[in-house]
Amino acid sequence: MPDKILRLNPGERLELKKQHPCGGKEFTVLRVGSDVRIRCDTCGRDMVLERLKLEKAVRRKLEETQQEKESES
């Protein structure tokens, strides 16, 4: 396996190089397969991208460990 491959797991948050039309750059991974479903954290819309395209578009993974989860707000 090439070690450049980006490992994605549902629930992970990503910052992409491309902005969503709403202006947001942070997305949450919903489902991973040959296509990946992600949801824009800013406007809540989800979309499906080819995995390869998404991998190229990822700037970095967002660390979630230091954040408290707030399900309500």
Ligand SMILES: [Zn+2]
């Ligand atoms: Zn958006």
